[in-house]
Amino acid sequence: MSGPVLPRRGFLAGAAGLAAALTLAACGDGGGEAAPAGSPAGSPAGSGAPSGQGWTFTDDRDKKLDLPKVPARIVAQVGAAAALWDFGVRPIGVFGPHKLADGGKDPQVGNVDITKVTGLGNVWDEFNVEQYIALQPDLLVSSMYVKGTLWYVPEKSKDTIEQVAPTVGVMLTGKSATEVIGTYERLAQSLGADMAGVPEAKARMEAATAKLAEFKNLKVLMVSGGADAFWIVNPPEYPDIVHLTSAGLDVVKPDKVDDGGFFQTLSWENADTYDADVILYDTRTQALKPEEMMKKPTFAKLPAVEAGQLYPWNAEAPFSYQGYADFLEGLVANLAKAKPLK
Template identity: 25%
Template sequence: MKRRILTPIVATAALVLTACSGSADGSSVEAEPVNDQVTTLSHPTIDGLEISFEQQPESLVMDCYAYSSLYEYGLEPDALFGYDCENPWVMGDADISGIEKIGQDGEINMEKLAELRPDAIIGQGDEDGWAWFDEDVNAQLMQVANFIPLPSGESVDENIDDTREVANFLGADTESAEIAQSDADYETAKQEFAEAAEGKDLSFMFASPTKEMLYTAVGFNQANLLEELGVTIVGPSAPESGSSWGSVAWEEASTYPADVILAESYDSENGFTTELWDNLPAIEAGQISGWSSKGAMTSRAYADWLSELAGQVESYDKVV
């Protein structure tokens, strides 16, 4: 089993210096006792990754994906960075207007990050750091503070539970009445969607269209969730290595007929358009809605999404 223990670099160095120090006459001096407030997060989805802190992390910096998932638990960062900070499909009703931005998209102001001296940095990524930074930038980032990757499990439900585990580690109240209500609403929304789809034999495509190519999300957790609730998922599968997205040239997009298309970050007022997209049966029938591949991993977010989608599915028909 791969095992990696991360501890704050400054604290580790200080401990080494203390352990090796001696008195003026050359005699050794016993090291100071180890801090008994050390707390460790055993990462819920990265096997063997344990992230240790000298004390309970309080000062946090997050990417916007992390904040969207931790906002419901009352956790607020001292600063934000990353992608999709203005995307309502990601951020929901999280208000970021009063939070300092120290980076945008794939860039970060490392000097500002160092000045903030956060206890932890949280975002999309893995044990090596943030997903969109190269090795050198991640090395600098992890000299400032330990990086906590957002959980990346094998189902929506697993990711909700694992994200809640991270929130609990960070001191959030994960057993509040509001959270319990969100869980209940999520289960109700699952049932609503299943009932709306029952007997309709609808096929869904999870899509992210671009001018060059149509990308699809067969096998994504969101697609698997709807499949479990009774619909068929269509689209090209992802390649064996590399991208997790499937892709198809526009000239061949019609070979994956779908009754309903869910477009990533769909905006009905400024939607994607191109002739071959507009000619797809689901688009012609107006049977299009939205989804987010990186939206908040919370019961509330998925309850709201499924409930709205269930209402739309009630009016959708078989068109292919």
């Protein structure tokens, strides 16, 4: 099945009207094995929360949830699921890109075992409401790029979905990665997760973050490629890039940002608008691969590309200490190979 896909998903959250104009598509069957009720996938791993204990949580919509018991049957958008999984929470269902066309796991779903969750939708605007109701969820969790709009919850069915179970929204736009990770950590703790491995992963993330200051002499351009457009990200809008710039990395900020504030759209003919020593490219399945971008003459002639200083960017790394430790350690290793070009 195919459907409209946002080439930089976070970009277009603030400019949803642009989605219809995009021509990229992704394929997936929205599959996944259903987790049996009562299985480990149906409750937080290592949950120590008494079943009769009440539960309260205030999300980033300033919405306070007050439930008679701790939610155990959780459905989450893949980014939220990946973050919660690393903290020890085991959702029973996911929606958003989790399965590739060849049946493999989409990187956006992180460490989630997709054979142990029910897939409710794999592409934009796809959400199997009937399956969702059948799962009898206690809670739905999703990130937000626009406050009040749950990512990947379709507008056409959001009212029905929100009637089935309470929802939690975690804001991404304008936040730092540490703030977002902290929100997921707080949510996971409230759900009774065992938090195994968190101190070690946090130490790894902090160590890799400290090393970023060593590369402040490099000018970095962060991009995503589409069939007919080249997107330059606007650093202040993204938790990962806010984290990088706060740590000392010099990330190019576009001069003319599109409506919504998330990015600047360039034609491939104008791919040389900004100078950079290093280019970090979006690695997600809906973005062009390096070999595809290299077919664009203007891109191929960029100094960073010619110098071989073109490196992957995990644009939706899980918002967990583990997810960011992996992301930052890989980035540090790549930047260590680069040098200023002027």
